[in-house]
Amino acid sequence: MLLPVVPLPALALALSESPAVTTEVPVLLLGVRLGFDSAAALFLGASALLWALAGLYATAYLRGTDKPEIFTAFWCLTVTGNFGVFLAQDAVTFYVSFTAVSLPAYVMIVHEATRAALRAGRIYMILALIGETALFAGLVIACAAADSLIIAEVRDNLAAAPERDVALVLMLVGFGIKAGLVPLHVWLPLAHPEAPTPASAVLSGAIVKAGIFGMIAFMPAGSTMEAWSHALVAFGLFGAYYGIVAGLGQSNAKATLAYSTVSQMGLMIAAAGAALVATAPEHVAALVALYAVHHGMAKGALFLSVGIAGHVAARGRVVLLVAVAPVALSVAGLPLTGGAVAKTALKSDLSGPTAFLVAASAAGTALLLLHFWLLLRRDSADASTPDDGMLWAPFLAAGAAALVLPWMVLPAAGLDAAYVLSFANLWSAAWPLAVAALIAAAAYALKLKWPSVPAGDLVVAAERIAPAMRRGRRPVRMGTDWSLPPMGARLDRLEQSLRGWNVAGSALVAIAVLLTGLLLL
Template sequence: MAAALLAPLLLATAQFMAPGRWVLSAIAPWAAAPALALTLVPEFRVDLPWLLLGTRLELDHTGRIFLVFTALLWLIAGPYARIYMASDSKHRRFAGFFLSTMAGNFGVILARDVASFYLFFALMTLSAYGLIVHEGGEEPRRAGRVYLVLAMFGEALLLVAFLLSVSAADSLFVDDIPKAVALSPLRDLIVALFLGGFGVKVGVPVLHVWLPLAHPVAPTPASAVLSGVIIKAGLLGWLRFLPLGQAAFPNWGYGLMAAGIGAAFYAVAIGLMQKDSKTVLAYSSVSQMGLISVPVGLALATPAGWPLASAAVTVYAAHHALAKGALFLGVGVVRTAAGSERQLGWLMAGLVLPALALAGAPLTSGALAKESLKKSLVATPEALQHWLSWTLSLAAVGTSLLLIRFLYLVKQEAVTQTHGNANRALIVAWMPALLGVLTLTWIVFTEKAEAFFQHALELGTLWGSLWPIAGGILLACLFGRRFVRSDLSIPAGDLLVPVERLALSVRNTIESHWPRTFARPLQQTWKFLRVRIGQGMARGQGMARGQAWLESMAVAGILFLLLVLAFALALLPKHIGYE
């Protein structure tokens, strides 16, 4: 356990402090190996009362599943990144942020006290910023600004949620939080804060706008872990801290289900209008995470449905992590390693495998995930259950359409680039990701796989998995060139574009009117306060009055909101240009 957490953390520190050492470059890609090995040991709990406020680290059933696919994807992305970034002059800096993000990600899974969970979550969040802005330039900086503002917003929500829940539980341990939240008079507020705080990572509607900006500009191995496992940290946060199975929250539960279904369809519609393959995959992640949100919302609304919902979430998360990681890594392979048309054909065939899994093709991990998702709906009323089942199937049609668009764009990007000799090492580094898509879910969920294969070849089961894919292909064929070569486009970030323009207009207005509207009145106010404070201090009362004024909740709240607004406006560029 110590090696799982300290190996990436110490190697990250060494990358920043002692760059250029050959041994570091040789060991760093394998930093995730101890974490993957940790999944083979029995469940355990370790208490370290001398660390922080009392640290508890634990590997339970849910944590083991998350650690398996998380560590495996990091372990695949590590050697891949070393090959992919070999010619990058800033590859050591990338390695440092890559490893520190990895350490935070593993810590989030193992931490079972609030203090260490928040510390590891913050480490992961802030380190990921270095991956997003690595390439430099206006687009990565813009993506980094948006990510940082939303990340800090989420961290602020989580901090308040943790303080309220710890106060309600009178305990810092995660196991005590859900029940205490369910019984707290502030339970609706706490649930809302957890949904929003972790929702930034998950990519719930409105808070999703950082994903389609960050994924295209980050190096390919960083995009793979951002979409494959970093967003799953928010999902794990929901499972750890929400009072799932403890009490009924129908408003929040059905609201989250509606938001998830809305995200599933909205992201497909926007993703079909993108012209970059990685942006399309980013919107696909928003859509898929919307589907994973449905069983979480179901468990919030109906506590009796929690066992089946929990199983659906873990199966879908494991399936999506490997499939999406393989697709992102495959983009890097096709763009840089295709040496001939024949080789491009083989690489595209390799990309089709995780694409079929993501679409839920028969006998794939996606089919198992989709079946688990539909089984979790049994706790809902029969009419709603039937409607949700059809809605999820229609969402699979949208996923198929989006993946067809993705495959077309990847091939076009490869054809328009000139390649020399094929980078066989990068292709070899990608192969374990494809193997993981084909095998991992079946290995981890053996019992569910056995039950699935008992009826997997039945005509009804095959048809239920095939018709959404066939429907997507049929729609793509009907639209033909209008679909794949559409000139319609919406800027990545969609909802963010009008908000940015409005905020920029406000900032420009403030800057243009600052001297006559704000500066002079502030100078006069400051002069007045300085005189009054001086008089008060002369009477020995100024300090007490000033402290009481600053400690008042209204003033503190106003100052905090002004500070957040100023921070967001300061991060905006002087101008925003869009194609």
């Protein structure tokens, strides 16, 4: 019953007017250092509000569960890690917090203990361990190059470090898995449908933000980062459209929302990539934070609506669908909604083809969320359990926050309402929705059907390949009383060739974890 109270101190801190204050605890870890700037305050505040609303929802949704103490304990540990990521000022505290937000989430994913939930949890844990190992290796290299554990100093010195690209690749794997960067996104559409609905809400609305925040915190900016900027923008935009294409092929409402998250996180990754060569990267970080505020509240509300659909009474079905519609349209960027504010802000520092592709993605987002709305209508039509009024308040509050909060925090991103309400920006928000409406009308008239896509897409192919690989595996004698498969022999030769490289140990650990994950699939 206390879950809604847990995030309130963090929410109060985010609303305070003294973000420059830092706290140091030298006797913990290697010296804990906590603090936050205006962008981190937006991440922290939105996440805390969503955790509070999802916690209130959980008190009703999980009433009668067989394992309340287990769910509650790991929920609180994940909350701690999530807030720690936004507050950490040193690399060690950040890594411990990042691990705390990653690994305990497994327990929430497998809470129902169904076969599908255990499969999703296994895949999530494999990817999480790969990500944690890669991130650890990348941070070790980056901190060694900077000769410091302070995140700001690590970021400032990393651009000129000889092993910069190795560190950035490793960190990108760690952050990318959490942020749903394609092709590291496969855990999202598997975990969300199986986790309890309040856990799905925070997984998509708050936990994935740890990845994008890590990119902003650690990746250096400057002219030498141009290639990295282009790569991140390309990966981000590809993920934005990939999430739409795969999401339209889903038959599960929560899986559809998961692919929508992949798409929206792709837009944030593209903006973070653009920040690497921006003249004012701090300003772009604030724009990404504003977008994250809206996405977290809107996606949290939409996930909570799925739980209501399974309990809504006949007379509440229309109310639910009507309440969901403006939130879904806000994610698509409907003018005058909080989503339009967030998208306009995100595009304000983009130009050329990148700005056009970000704007055009709203058409696909609108189609994807129309697909979700239709699935929700189907699910609510099948509902037979009695309505639970305790589920409605958190959903409505999160939806209202998604529509209103971006207007309230717009000044924190250095913009004002007049900029958002200019004719050019209103038109930029409106035309993709008009295109989506025309496409939807044509598809309905022609009775077109989108091809089905299995949830997890790429991992399904890997699961089909892995058994064949295991059946064809032959031992190779290595001159001792044990044997290795052919892949192991190749890794052994690789180790011999890498012994002289000063980061070989970290690289081999990452390779070994990746290999283990592939073999376990």
